[in-house]
Amino acid sequence: GSTLQAAAAETGRYFGTAMAGHYFNNSGTLNITNREFNMITAENEMKMDATEPSQNNFNYSSGDQIVNWALQNGKRVRGHALAWHSQQPGWMQNQSGTTLRNSMLNHVTKVAQHYKGKIYAWDVVNEAFADGSSGARRDSNLQRTGNDWIEAAFRAARSADPGAKLCYNDYNTDNWSHAKTQAVYNMVKDFKSRGVPIDCVGFQAHFNSGNPVPSNYHTTLGNFAALGVDVQITELDIEGSGSSQADQFKGVVQACLSVARCTGITVWGVKDSDSWRSSGTPLLFDGSGNKKQAYTSVLNQL
Numbered sequence: 001g002s003t004l005q006a007a008a009a010e011t012g013r014y015f016g017t018a019m020a021g022h023y024f025n026n027s028g029t030l031n032i033t034n035r036e037f038n039m040i041t042a043e044n045e046m047k048m049d050a051t052e053p054s055q056n057n058f059n060y061s062s063g064d065q066i067v068n069w070a071l072q073n074g075k076r077v078r079g080h081a082l083a084w085h086s087q088q089p090g091w092m093q094n095q096s097g098t099t100l101r102n103s104m105l106n107h108v109t110k111v112a113q114h115y116k117g118k119i120y121a122w123d124v125v126n127e128a129f130a131d132g133s134s135g136a137r138r139d140s141n142l143q144r145t146g147n148d149w150i151e152a153a154f155r156a157a158r159s160a161d162p163g164a165k166l167c168y169n170d171y172n173t174d175n176w177s178h179a180k181t182q183a184v185y186n187m188v189k190d191f192k193s194r195g196v197p198i199d200c201v202g203f204q205a206h207f208n209s210g211n212p213v214p215s216n217y218h219t220t221l222g223n224f225a226a227l228g229v230d231v232q233i234t235e236l237d238i239e240g241s242g243s244s245q246a247d248q249f250k251g252v253v254q255a256c257l258s259v260a261r262c263t264g265i266t267v268w269g270v271k272d273s274d275s276w277r278s279s280g281t282p283l284l285f286d287g288s289g290n291k292k293q294a295y296t297s298v299l300n301q302l
């Protein structure tokens with residue numbers, strides 16, 4: 001294949017990107033998005049603050065624009081994200097206890113119902129585990145509603161859209177020897193053993209020099225897949241440039257290709273100038289939309 005999506009499709013996988021509303025204002029970026037990618041994640045437009053700005057008043061206009069464009073152009077959509085400690089609307093940040101639990105479940109239900117039938121996979125819960133060596137849950141207002149908040153969110157999402165795959169998504173879970181990786185693994189194992197509905201695990205894969213692509217990435221992806229879930233690289237970006245950056249992107253592609261249930265890779269934006277990372281050049285296209293060495297490395301590896 002001569003594009004990322006075509007080359008990935010030859011391996012039975014998808015190749016996706018995050019997409020922001022402002023991509024519609026830049027025909028160059030929009031053309032690259034359409035040409036290269038066949039899975040779309042809204043970068044911010046389907047998050048809790050965007051979709052429920054005031055309680056029980058849902059606003060789907062920005063999310064719908066992205067989802068409709070994707071579907072009209074023959075692409076699939078990863079929904080991101082139904083429940084998260086970050087990018088909550090202000091009204092939710094101020095809630096706690098049973099009130100917050102019910103608000104969260106209402107949000108999951110309403111948003112998943114709105115997009116029912118249009119979503120390949122939902123990031124039902126995002127970033128619920130702490131960094132460091134504790135292996136504990138992240139402290140957050142949602143966590144303080146009770147340890148079962150994650151499974152409650154998954155059950156609500158399954159009821160609302162039975163056709164969507166339901167994913168748990170997190171970062172710094174790439175290295176098999178990290179406590180956070182083990183903690184998420186144990187949660188997924190527990191969910192599978194108790195019949196909590198979970199279909200996939202997303203690995204954000206935001207890498208930099210202090211947090212490089214681990215050499216045991218294939219082990220991590222394979223071990224999760226062996227629990228009976230799909231695995232996906234969901235927000236890939238790698239700081240750096242030139243051949244060292246290209247080699248690291250290649251390593252991520254190799255790790256995914258080595259695991260049958262690694263169903264696809266999504267990069268977190270199209271051009272370096274679109275990246276959420278204020279410094280650096282972590283994506284596959286430069287600010288002018290030219291293909292970088294990292295792009296060629298990924299394409300050749302697929």
Ligand code: XIL
Nearest residue numbers: 043044080081126171204235275276
């Ligand atoms: C980021 C977006 O890219 C930024 O535009 C926004 O300001 C903050 O969120 N983990 C996630 C993504 O799951 O939703 C985050 O996206 C990046 C880290």
